[in-house]
Amino acid sequence: AQTIHQWPVAEIKAVGSPLSLGCTIKGKSSPNLYWYWQATGGTLQQLFYSITVGQVESVVQLNLSASRPKDDQFILSTEKLLLSHSGFYLCAWSGDWGGGQDTQYFGPGTRLLVL
Amino acid sequence: GDSVTQKQGQVTLSEDDFLFINCTYSTTTYPTLLWYVQYLGQGPQLLLKVTTANNKGISRGFEATYDKGTTSFHLQKASVQESDSAVYFCALVDSGTYQRFGTGTKLQVVP
Numbered sequence: 347a348q349t350i351h352q353w354p355v356a357e358i359k360a361v362g363s364p365l366s367l368g369c370t371i372k373g374k375s376s377p378n379l380y381w382y383w384q385a386t387g388g389t390l391q392q393l394f395y396s397i398t399v400g401q402v403e404s405v406v407q408l409n410l411s412a413s414r415p416k417d418d419q420f421i422l423s424t425e426k427l428l429l430s431h432s433g434f435y436l437c438a439w440s441g442d443w444g445g446g447q448d449t450q451y452f453g454p455g456t457r458l459l460v461l
Numbered sequence: 462g463d464s465v466t467q468k469q470g471q472v473t474l475s476e477d478d479f480l481f482i483n484c485t486y487s488t489t490t491y492p493t494l495l496w497y498v499q500y501l502g503q504g505p506q507l508l509l510k511v512t513t514a515n516n517k518g519i520s521r522g523f524e525a526t527y528d529k530g531t532t533s534f535h536l537q538k539a540s541v542q543e544s545d546s547a548v549y550f551c552a553l554v555d556s557g558t559y560q561r562f563g564t565g566t567k568l569q570v571v572p
Contacts, residue, residue: 378558390505390550390562397558405559436504440558448493448554452504 348373350453352437358459362426367456369420369437377439378447379420381412384434384455396420397442432460463488465553467563474570480538482566484551487532493554494534496525499565500547508549509536543570 349372359365371377381393383406394412396402402412409428413421420437434457438450464487474480486494491513497505509518511527511534518525523538534551551563 380558389564392559395558403558438504447557448560449495449507449510450560451507455504 348377348439348451350437350439350451352435352453352456354456355454356457356459358461359427361429361460365422365424365427365431365458367422367435367458369422369453371418371420371439374418374439374441376417376442378442379414380438380440380450381420381422382436382438382452383408384436386433388433390436394422427460429460432458434458463492463553463555463561465551465561465563467551467566469566470564471567471569474541474568476542476570476572477540478570480536480541480545480568482536482549482551482568484534484536484563485532486534486551486553488553488555491529494525494527495552495554495560496523496534496536497550497552497562498547499550505550541568541570543572546570 351370353368379396382390383393384390392405394402396414399417410424434455436455437453440447440450466485493512496509498508499505509520509525511518516527525536546569548565548567550565552560555561
Protein backbone atom coordinates (compact mmCIF):
# COMPACT_ATOMS: atom_id res chain seq x y z
CA ALA A 347 0.00 0.00 0.00
CA GLN A 348 1.09 3.54 -0.70
CA THR A 349 1.71 5.98 2.10
CA ILE A 350 2.30 9.72 1.99
CA HIS A 351 4.05 11.62 4.72
CA GLN A 352 4.39 15.38 5.11
CA TRP A 353 6.69 17.29 7.39
CA PRO A 354 6.52 19.27 9.55
CA VAL A 355 2.99 18.85 10.85
CA ALA A 356 2.78 22.55 11.70
CA GLU A 357 4.99 25.64 11.66
CA ILE A 358 4.86 29.12 13.07
CA LYS A 359 7.26 31.42 11.21
CA ALA A 360 8.08 35.10 11.03
CA VAL A 361 7.49 37.24 7.96
CA GLY A 362 10.66 37.32 5.87
CA SER A 363 12.01 34.02 7.16
CA PRO A 364 12.70 31.02 4.91
CA LEU A 365 10.50 27.94 4.66
CA SER A 366 10.92 24.37 3.54
CA LEU A 367 8.11 21.82 3.56
CA GLY A 368 8.57 18.21 2.57
CA CYS A 369 6.56 15.31 1.26
CA THR A 370 7.53 11.64 0.81
CA ILE A 371 5.59 8.89 -0.94
CA LYS A 372 6.31 5.24 -0.24
CA GLY A 373 5.07 2.23 -2.14
CA LYS A 374 4.57 3.92 -5.52
CA SER A 375 7.15 4.07 -8.25
CA SER A 376 7.38 7.23 -10.38
CA PRO A 377 4.24 8.95 -9.12
CA ASN A 378 3.00 12.32 -10.29
CA LEU A 379 3.37 14.71 -7.35
CA TYR A 380 1.42 17.87 -6.52
CA TRP A 381 1.49 20.76 -4.06
CA TYR A 382 -1.74 22.48 -3.03
CA TRP A 383 -2.49 25.47 -0.81
CA GLN A 384 -5.69 25.89 1.16
CA ALA A 385 -6.62 29.06 3.03
CA THR A 386 -8.51 28.50 6.27
CA GLY A 387 -12.06 27.59 5.32
CA GLY A 388 -11.19 27.86 1.63
CA THR A 389 -10.85 25.79 -1.48
CA LEU A 390 -7.78 23.95 -2.73
CA GLN A 391 -5.48 25.64 -5.19
CA GLN A 392 -2.88 23.61 -7.02
CA LEU A 393 0.55 25.26 -6.89
CA PHE A 394 2.96 22.87 -8.60
CA TYR A 395 3.10 19.46 -10.17
CA SER A 396 5.88 17.11 -11.17
CA ILE A 397 5.77 14.07 -13.41
CA THR A 398 9.41 13.07 -13.00
CA VAL A 399 12.55 13.71 -10.96
CA GLY A 400 14.04 17.12 -11.57
CA GLN A 401 11.02 18.48 -13.45
CA VAL A 402 8.50 20.77 -11.77
CA GLU A 403 5.77 22.81 -13.42
CA SER A 404 4.30 25.88 -11.79
CA VAL A 405 0.55 26.42 -11.79
CA VAL A 406 0.31 29.35 -9.39
CA GLN A 407 3.56 30.55 -7.89
CA LEU A 408 2.63 32.73 -4.91
CA ASN A 409 6.38 33.52 -4.43
CA LEU A 410 7.05 29.84 -3.70
CA SER A 411 9.20 27.29 -5.46
CA ALA A 412 9.18 23.52 -5.60
CA SER A 413 11.71 20.82 -6.34
CA ARG A 414 11.72 17.07 -6.78
CA PRO A 415 15.17 15.83 -5.79
CA LYS A 416 14.19 12.14 -5.67
CA ASP A 417 11.47 10.01 -7.21
CA ASP A 418 9.60 9.81 -3.91
CA GLN A 419 10.23 13.32 -2.54
CA PHE A 420 8.71 16.73 -3.23
CA ILE A 421 9.88 19.94 -1.54
CA LEU A 422 8.11 23.31 -1.30
CA SER A 423 10.16 26.32 -0.27
CA THR A 424 10.63 30.03 -0.21
CA GLU A 425 13.41 32.32 0.95
CA LYS A 426 11.06 35.01 2.31
CA LEU A 427 7.69 34.28 3.81
CA LEU A 428 4.76 36.66 3.45
CA LEU A 429 1.71 36.91 5.68
CA SER A 430 -0.34 35.62 2.75
CA HIS A 431 1.53 32.31 2.84
CA SER A 432 -0.37 31.25 5.94
CA GLY A 433 -2.63 28.28 5.37
CA PHE A 434 -2.70 24.55 4.92
CA TYR A 435 -0.24 22.97 2.48
CA LEU A 436 -1.13 19.64 1.01
CA CYS A 437 0.97 17.25 -1.00
CA ALA A 438 -0.74 14.72 -3.27
CA TRP A 439 0.26 11.92 -5.61
CA SER A 440 -1.33 10.17 -8.55
CA GLY A 441 -0.45 7.57 -11.11
CA ASP A 442 1.16 8.68 -14.33
CA TRP A 443 -0.47 9.39 -17.68
CA GLY A 444 -1.09 5.72 -18.38
CA GLY A 445 -2.17 4.70 -14.91
CA GLY A 446 -4.72 6.67 -12.89
CA GLN A 447 -3.45 10.19 -13.37
CA ASP A 448 -6.89 11.61 -12.65
CA THR A 449 -7.09 10.16 -9.14
CA GLN A 450 -5.08 12.13 -6.59
CA TYR A 451 -4.34 11.00 -3.04
CA PHE A 452 -3.61 13.65 -0.46
CA GLY A 453 -1.26 13.70 2.47
CA PRO A 454 -2.17 14.87 5.99
CA GLY A 455 -0.99 18.43 5.32
CA THR A 456 1.23 21.01 7.00
CA ARG A 457 -0.39 23.94 8.76
CA LEU A 458 1.61 27.15 8.42
CA LEU A 459 1.08 30.35 10.35
CA VAL A 460 3.13 33.37 9.36
CA LEU A 461 3.30 36.21 11.89
CA GLY B 462 -12.77 28.73 -19.06
CA ASP B 463 -13.65 25.65 -17.07
CA SER B 464 -15.34 26.15 -13.70
CA VAL B 465 -16.91 24.26 -10.82
CA THR B 466 -19.63 25.83 -8.68
CA GLN B 467 -20.85 24.82 -5.25
CA LYS B 468 -23.43 27.35 -4.11
CA GLN B 469 -24.12 25.85 -0.69
CA GLY B 470 -21.47 27.04 1.72
CA GLN B 471 -22.92 25.22 4.70
CA VAL B 472 -25.60 22.60 5.26
CA THR B 473 -26.94 21.62 8.68
CA LEU B 474 -28.93 18.41 9.04
CA SER B 475 -30.14 16.07 11.73
CA GLU B 476 -29.10 12.42 11.83
CA ASP B 477 -31.02 10.24 9.37
CA ASP B 478 -31.87 13.25 7.17
CA PHE B 479 -31.41 13.10 3.41
CA LEU B 480 -28.34 14.89 2.05
CA PHE B 481 -28.17 16.71 -1.26
CA ILE B 482 -25.17 18.85 -2.17
CA ASN B 483 -25.28 20.79 -5.37
CA CYS B 484 -22.40 20.97 -7.86
CA THR B 485 -22.46 22.32 -11.38
CA TYR B 486 -19.64 22.58 -13.84
CA SER B 487 -18.76 24.32 -17.05
CA THR B 488 -16.38 22.85 -19.59
CA THR B 489 -16.11 22.24 -23.28
CA THR B 490 -15.21 18.58 -22.79
CA TYR B 491 -16.64 15.58 -20.97
CA PRO B 492 -14.39 15.53 -17.93
CA THR B 493 -13.89 13.19 -15.06
CA LEU B 494 -15.71 14.52 -11.98
CA LEU B 495 -14.87 13.81 -8.38
CA TRP B 496 -16.15 14.34 -4.87
CA TYR B 497 -13.68 14.68 -1.99
CA VAL B 498 -14.40 14.73 1.73
CA GLN B 499 -12.18 16.61 4.14
CA TYR B 500 -12.50 15.96 7.85
CA LEU B 501 -11.35 18.62 10.27
CA GLY B 502 -7.58 19.00 10.31
CA GLN B 503 -6.97 16.36 7.64
CA GLY B 504 -6.19 16.21 3.94
CA PRO B 505 -9.04 15.55 1.49
CA GLN B 506 -9.99 11.95 0.73
CA LEU B 507 -11.41 10.85 -2.58
CA LEU B 508 -15.04 9.85 -2.05
CA LEU B 509 -16.31 9.29 -5.59
CA LYS B 510 -15.01 9.41 -9.12
CA VAL B 511 -17.32 9.43 -12.12
CA THR B 512 -16.31 9.38 -15.75
CA THR B 513 -18.21 9.61 -19.01
CA ALA B 514 -17.98 5.82 -19.15
CA ASN B 515 -19.85 5.04 -15.94
CA ASN B 516 -21.99 8.18 -15.23
CA LYS B 517 -22.62 7.23 -11.61
CA GLY B 518 -20.51 6.62 -8.54
CA ILE B 519 -21.45 5.02 -5.23
CA SER B 520 -19.25 4.84 -2.16
CA ARG B 521 -19.84 4.56 1.59
CA GLY B 522 -23.55 5.21 1.10
CA PHE B 523 -22.94 8.35 -0.99
CA GLU B 524 -24.06 8.56 -4.59
CA ALA B 525 -23.33 11.01 -7.39
CA THR B 526 -24.62 11.03 -10.93
CA TYR B 527 -23.00 12.78 -13.84
CA ASP B 528 -25.66 14.63 -15.85
CA LYS B 529 -24.20 16.01 -19.03
CA GLY B 530 -27.48 17.61 -19.99
CA THR B 531 -27.65 19.87 -16.95
CA THR B 532 -23.85 19.81 -16.38
CA SER B 533 -24.45 18.81 -12.78
CA PHE B 534 -22.78 16.32 -10.45
CA HIS B 535 -24.78 16.39 -7.24
CA LEU B 536 -23.89 14.36 -4.14
CA GLN B 537 -26.61 12.48 -2.26
CA LYS B 538 -26.93 10.28 0.77
CA ALA B 539 -30.15 8.78 2.03
CA SER B 540 -29.43 8.98 5.75
CA VAL B 541 -26.58 11.03 7.22
CA GLN B 542 -24.81 10.32 10.46
CA GLU B 543 -22.91 12.63 12.79
CA SER B 544 -19.68 11.05 11.50
CA ASP B 545 -20.43 12.46 8.04
CA SER B 546 -19.79 15.98 9.31
CA ALA B 547 -17.01 17.34 7.11
CA VAL B 548 -16.36 19.61 4.15
CA TYR B 549 -17.28 18.17 0.75
CA PHE B 550 -15.52 19.38 -2.39
CA CYS B 551 -16.61 18.80 -5.94
CA ALA B 552 -13.73 18.75 -8.46
CA LEU B 553 -13.26 18.57 -12.19
CA VAL B 554 -10.24 17.01 -13.85
CA ASP B 555 -9.33 19.89 -16.13
CA SER B 556 -6.34 18.19 -17.68
CA GLY B 557 -4.40 15.11 -16.75
CA THR B 558 -2.48 16.90 -14.05
CA TYR B 559 -4.84 19.68 -13.01
CA GLN B 560 -7.95 19.39 -10.84
CA ARG B 561 -10.23 22.37 -10.38
CA PHE B 562 -11.97 22.38 -7.02
CA GLY B 563 -15.25 23.94 -5.97
CA THR B 564 -15.42 26.16 -2.93
CA GLY B 565 -16.62 23.35 -0.68
CA THR B 566 -19.79 22.66 1.29
CA LYS B 567 -19.49 22.27 5.03
CA LEU B 568 -21.86 19.62 6.33
CA GLN B 569 -22.80 19.66 9.99
CA VAL B 570 -24.92 16.76 11.23
CA VAL B 571 -26.45 17.21 14.65
CA PRO B 572 -27.55 14.22 16.77
